[in-house]
Amino acid sequence: MYLLHRTTLMGTMILLGVAFSGAAQDRENSRFQREDVNRDGKVSREEFSGPDRVFRQLDKNGDGYVTRREVFQRMGQREKGGRAPIPFFIPPEDVIHVKNVPYGKGGDRPLFLDILQPRDPPDAPMAVIVFIHGGGWRGGDKTVALPKLLPFAQAGYFCATINYRLTDEAIFPAQVYDSKCAIRYLRAHAEKYGIDPARIGVWGASAGGHLAALLGTSGGVKALEGKGGWPEASSRVQAVCDWFGPTDFMRFARTVPENHAGTPRGPLERLLGGPVSGKENLARRASPVTYISGDDPPFLIMHGRQDKTVPFQQSEELHARLTEAGVSAELVLDEKAEHGGPFFRSPETRARVMAFFDKHLRGTG
Numbered sequence: 001m002y003l004l005h006r007t008t009l010m011g012t013m014i015l016l017g018v019a020f021s022g023a024a025q026d027r028e029n030s031r032f033q034r035e036d037v038n039r040d041g042k043v044s045r046e047e048f049s050g051p052d053r054v055f056r057q058l059d060k061n062g063d064g065y066v067t068r069r070e071v072f073q074r075m076g077q078r079e080k081g082g083r084a085p086i087p088f089f090i091p092p093e094d095v096i097h098v099k100n101v102p103y104g105k106g107g108d109r110p111l112f113l114d115i116l117q118p119r120d121p122p123d124a125p126m127a128v129i130v131f132i133h134g135g136g137w138r139g140g141d142k143t144v145a146l147p148k149l150l151p152f153a154q155a156g157y158f159c160a161t162i163n164y165r166l167t168d169e170a171i172f173p174a175q176v177y178d179s180k181c182a183i184r185y186l187r188a189h190a191e192k193y194g195i196d197p198a199r200i201g202v203w204g205a206s207a208g209g210h211l212a213a214l215l216g217t218s219g220g221v222k223a224l225e226g227k228g229g230w231p232e233a234s235s236r237v238q239a240v241c242d243w244f245g246p247t248d249f250m251r252f253a254r255t256v257p258e259n260h261a262g263t264p265r266g267p268l269e270r271l272l273g274g275p276v277s278g279k280e281n282l283a284r285r286a287s288p289v290t291y292i293s294g295d296d297p298p299f300l301i302m303h304g305r306q307d308k309t310v311p312f313q314q315s316e317e318l319h320a321r322l323t324e325a326g327v328s329a330e331l332v333l334d335e336k337a338e339h340g341g342p343f344f345r346s347p348e349t350r351a352r353v354m355a356f357f358d359k360h361l362r363g364t365g
Helices: 022-035 052-058 068-081 142-154 174-188 207-217 249-255 267-272 280-285 313-324 347-362
Strands: 004-007 012-016 086-090 095-106 109-118 126-132 158-162 195-205 239-243 299-304 329-334
Touching: 086 142, 095 142, 095 174, 109 142, 109 174, 126 142, 126 174, 126 207, 126 347, 142 158, 142 347, 158 174, 174 195, 174 207, 195 207, 195 347, 207 239, 207 299, 239 347, 249 267, 249 280, 249 313, 299 313, 299 347, 313 329
Parallel strands: 126 158, 126 195, 195 239, 239 299, 299 329
Antiparallel strands: 004 012, 012 086, 095 109, 109 158
16 A cells, blocks of 8 residues: 655645555545635535546545545545556646636537646746647546646746547547637637737647647648637647657558557547548548648657557658658657657656747747
8 A cells, every 4th residue: 555646846746546544644634625725625626636537436426526535435445446546736836727727619518728827927928838638539638737737837838738529529620629729719818818829839648749740730721720719819839749649640540550540449440430441531631741831830759669559650750741841840769768658757858848848939948
């Protein structure tokens, strides 16, 4: 039994494990108190800092609130079953975390993003970094990016992490519609948030890397804008960091294992709503390489050569095509990295991403 912590210099991402000692209960009580913003003895979804799926798991009676009893019951179940830990994010004092900001509509329902921003913002309008989570377009949640974005908020960036419609709700192009809507929302509300609408960067991993790259190459493509809101604003971005995202779905379908993309339950078929062989036009529409032009923003592309989920050749192709078009693009291939893992969590990688955004969004470095 243990309680696992991952600590940053100025903030903590706490992973609730299976510890159930008195000390662990004391720590969970303390965290519960911080989540219970209005001090009514229970935590609503609006107060809860974790993903929707975790809230539903904790809210056993379905009344829309999580109590201390439900938290400790869940801890006991995890101790017995050995399941993965539950993530909670507690920001440090120098950063403000704004949860579940509605940014538009996906179909008939609202879409939400979280904001991390410095408590004492700079005098000049802030540059923006928007993170798009991965999960095979069928899972994941915006909250997973909060620890990644924390150092950037502390460095004076305005950061947002978004949710978008997953494939159990809608097929492509819903996912890019929603991502572009988030950019338009932020640009339309630049004055409210004290941000610079001309300096918006996007960053994503895996499926989120695909969407980030697609935002970068499809600026001005009206067919991918959607009708989620803020049509008067542009969805163009000024810098893209793509971590191991697929970029050419026709090639992707030919090179990945059959049980990954060639079956009815494969993530690519879920995204397209059917086999690639019958969805070739949609597969091309969904591919970032389709839209590359000389006015695309700078790219930082990072991939592991041992990636068995998304072949690193997908990033090589994107880099080659961008370079041929005259776009500034940097490709970093790590010899040992897989699909995510320690390389992408390292201080060196974080510094590289920071330097990229500093250069292209702030004109420094």
